[in-house]
Amino acid sequence: MSGFEPVLLRNVGVEGVRTLKVSESRGGWAAARKALTTMTPDEIVEEVRRSGLRGRGGAGFPTGVKWSFLPKDRKHTVLCVNFDESEPGTFNNRYLAEHDPHLVLEGILIAAYATRADLAYIYLRAEYHELFHILQRALDEAYAAGWFGADILGTGYRLECHIHRGAGAYVCGEETGLIESLEGKRGWPRIKPPYPAVRGAFGRPTVVNNVETLACLPAIIERGAEWFASIGTPGSTGPKLYTVSGPVNRPGCFEAPLGLTVRELIEGDDFAGGMAGGRKVKAVIPGGLSVGILTADELDCRLDFTDVLNYGLLGLGTAGAIVIGDDADMRKVLANTARFYAHESCGQCTHCREGTGWMARIAERIAAGAGRIADLDLIVELCGRMGMMSGMSICGLPDGAAYPIRLIVEKFRGELEEAIGRQPPGYTERYIRDRIPSVYALPVLQAGAAPARERAVPA
Amino acid sequence: MAWKAIDRITPADDDGDAPVLSEAVREKIRSFFPRYPEKRAALLPALHIVQDAVGYVSHRAMRDIAELLDIPPAQVLDTVTFYSHFWTRPRGRKVVVACRSLSCHLTGAEAVIEAVKRHLGIGEHETTPDGAFSFVTEECLGACEQGPCLLINERLHGRVRPEDVPRLLNDPDNDRLDVPRSDLYDGIRGPTGEMEGRA
Known part of the structure; x- marks a missing residue:
């Protein structure tokens, strides 16, 4: 700089x-x-x-x-x-x-x-x-x-x-x-x-x-x-502290005018100095977990109060970037993110308390290799109903939960679907049956949820 | 989960009739009253002080605090159970907190957590039989650039590798701060001091 x-x-x-x-x-x-x-x-x-x-x-x-x-x-x-x-x-x-x-x-x-x-x-x-x-x-x-x-x-x-x-x-x-x-x-x-x-x-x-x-x-x-x-970009004035964590060469806190690009922050010699161990960037959560996620193609995003909105993010947040390398499993990133909000929801608003917990359980199941394609749609739908209606909750926590979870699913859907496609047949059902037997005690669900192949075999 | 009680915060069965807080602890709590326009605002400091002195906040201690602050015991219980920092049953002399949030996860927290569990022979929210260690995981500890990180009582250890864990946990000074302490809060007492706060 x-x-x-x-x-x-x-x-x-x-x-x-x-x-x-x-x-x-x-x-x-x-x-x-x-x-x-x-x-x-x-x-x-x-x-x-x-x-x-x-x-x-x-x-x-x-x-x-x-x-x-x-x-x-x-x-x-x-x-x-x-x-x-x-x-x-x-x-x-x-x-x-x-x-x-x-x-x-x-x-x-x-x-x-x-x-x-x-x-x-x-x-x-x-x-x-x-x-x-x-x-x-x-x-x-x-x-x-x-x-x-x-x-x-x-x-x-x-x-x-x-x-x-x-x-x-x-x-x-x-x-x-x-x-x-x-x-x-x-x-x-x-x-x-x-x-x-x-x-x-x-x-x-x-x-x-x-x-x-x-x-x-x-x-x-x-x-x-x-x-x-005079420092920064129009509408985003002054110096800003940027933090970088994850598998980069020099994780830490750096100061620069507002409007630094994510690419510069990760690769710049004055900043994080590139990825560690020969990794490539797969994704970046650029402003603290709640703002959402950028793909490797979106690193030209400027970290100020306006450009981040062009990438579908919630806002600048705290400009605390978490860099995700190409060796990371996005299912685990999703599960870790969802668990955070489920843990930290204060429990006052029903849709946040129940919604974050529900999303965490779905994401955990996907990460355990027992996801379904329909789960991805369910998560996106939940994010819409539960968080995006601004003004419907006492604080911004459900919005902050919905943005990263929805954007991970939307921007990395291909990878998630591919991982789900690699699961052994019937694993989802066995996983659910092991953990929530009560679901299978319900005859209606049993008929609808278990694949025909398994139903044909008498217990 | 702030709204959901986990097992380690089930209150210990020591709700006797006799007050449990020593006069020294009470005096320390009172010294916080002038900082706030209302006495009840000294509740969080009081809970820190009691946990530092006694090691945890029992039902009986909650009643004592309620009396000091002129609030119903239910209000103390309500506040205590909201915050993950407070323990309502005895814990180990050293509490090992592992960060499990995303930055630490991406730099290898899972392996560190497994190494801690293996070395101590306990799971999360558990205490070793000799009372030396308790182990919990927490969301972001705010030391993301040092991930994966462990907090042992007041001392943060960054860039922990699984193979470092036995040496780190065996080190008797692993909870000692490098910076000079303020005497406003005592911090968790050493092995002999754990019961000092009791009357």
């Missing part, structure tokens, strides 16, 4: 940058000082709106616009920092905060000041143990230096910031699920409206922002909205 200087990852590899002293010597916290001492909250909101910054957590909602939904006459505001990061293939926030915790904290202070929040919670997923200690120690140091607490920089502005540890639930990454979990309840997403901006955590106006989104703020304050908007 010629001419691009890393913005978010500029401190990676700098000795001791987890400490406040080194962070400040590298220009850390200067933007927060500028924001608090020379700008009003509304000026910051306007600057962020003009920068075109869109949320990096998956939905891509414009951050400045989100902030402007807060009621004007509010007394208390809560800022929730979404560090639940549970989307398979996504680890950019962990990588960023592990290397530069003070950049994240500085972004939190700027966002809290802009939204006039007096309470900030970092909702950190439970599995990030090491990161918790890194972040908590950085927070302690920032508190001691007066960046949090009462009367920050003598401006009279007060902000309390705490890390709230999650306990292992994907759905807590959904903003209202996160708020419920913060309040000590099960992480069941809420029906909206009211939106969190009006009535969120503890009944107060609440903003939920992703970590990477907040980490963009210091650079926007320091270098201006125009500079930020």
Whole structure:
């Protein structure tokens, strides 16, 4: 990437940058000082709106616009920092905060000041143990230096910031699920409206922002909205952290302007450096599991907020690419994907709870070599009925389940059908009979489902 | 499955009359109250603290927490059973969590999971007879670039190969963090400390 200087990852590899002293010597916290001492909250909101910054957590909602939904006459505001990061293939926030915790904290202070929040919670997923200690120690140091607490920089502005540890639930990454979990309840997403901006955590106006989104703020304050908007593609401004996992030479987290092609991300020398062990790309899940899948012919897809839609994907997601090599069995990829959503469905909405479980069982059967061609149609039909009717479920989890599952079946149908065709005759029936004998206890199904050849032989 | 109880979260049969949490544990839980506008929001921290100190969250501990937080015990149970991180019956001193999501799957997680089961001689959600290890698999641990990965208590091990598993599990320091700890949470106690939190 010629001419691009890393913005978010500029401190990676700098000795001791987890400490406040080194962070400040590298220009850390200067933007927060500028924001608090020379700008009003509304000026910051306007600057962020003009920068075109869109949320990096998956939905891509414009951050400045989100902030402007807060009621004007509010007394208390809560800022929730979404560090639940549970989307398979996504680890950019962990990588960023592990290397530069003070950049994240500085972004939190700027966002809290802009939204006039007096309470900030970092909702950190439970599995990030090491990161918790890194972040908590950085927070302690920032508190001691007066960046949090009462009367920050003598401006009279007060902000309390705490890390709230999650306990292992994907759905807590959904903003209202996160708020419920913060309040000590099960992480069941809420029906909206009211939106969190009006009535969120503890009944107060609440903003939920992703970590990477907040980490963009210091650079926007320091270098201006125009500079930020000049990076990336139209409608998708700024730098982005891309992550790559799977059988590539250099799996990891990389920074580039929005609009990088999938091919560049996988094959570029500055990025993942090509496939490992002489494999070829068979498929790529480009933005975290929920966005869907690209075939090897679709690698020119640009990772920004618009081009991904041309490939039938749900959206940019988190730009966390999972690369699938030509040695992988798509039946197993399908089963692994379906199982994830069945495990993580919160169980509130019937079609999601039952639908994801049903799809997982069908996909598991296909992966076990007992699939039927009709199962593929059934899955596509289920994805239509269960997920695609937007607005019919409390949160976006069933949409996020339906996209990858449907696209795997649609885009890799040939391979799946071929695998099903190679199964020994009668195996599906034997597999089902072994596992769900009750199905065969029903005479109607027995007559309809068992092949004629088997029925002719008396038991 | 967040809405479906699995076997290891069947509450242990130790719902006695006497409170189970020590004063030190209660005090630590109370120290989290000022962080939230409502006391009940300290429930997740309280559950972490109890699990760190006692090893798991028993029915009796749930009642104690409910009393501390002024909420019905049913609300505590409701929250506990939603999250896969909490155990409601005794577990091994070291909990081995294997990631089974797609990135790890593609880089060889299945073989690693089999190697762990073979080495420990237990299946998923089970604990070794000597109480040293419990084993579970989880969805994405957020360390996809290091796949396949294993979490042993607080410590993440990346790029694990099946042949590394015996050496890794036999290493007494396999759960030690490389970074300095914050003292806000204690983490899972060592072999002698597991009952310290009890009254």
